[in-house]
Amino acid sequence: MSHSPGPWRRSSDTMIHSSTNGFVCRIQRGPLEPKTVHANARLIESAPDLLAALHAVVAALSQPVQSSGEASPGTCAILRGDAAFAVSAARAAIAKAEGHAQEGGRS
DSSP: OOOOOSOEEESSSSEEEETTTEEEEEOOOTTOOHHHHHHHHHHHHTHHHHHHHHHHHHHHHTSOOOOSSSOOTTOOOOOHHHHHHHHHHHHHHHHHHTTOSOBTTBO
């Protein structure tokens, strides 16, 4: 199952809506401080953008590295181990967001 497409927007302090599919979720206030509720709403609202950004990061960091020895303009100098960890973490987050992550041996 696919998530509602973004962008998602808050229609109130606790209601999140998709621009195309309508209602996404309502955040329960419960015993939380108002600033925590607002922070949670901002995080949920940004989820489609964060997922798209992770896909872009994985695509960019998965490209072969040129071994010319000189960095060209716009090249990011990342240690290969750091890049591998970043791609692995991003792929795990994408899998979780898209419902492909393993939870307790189940997906």
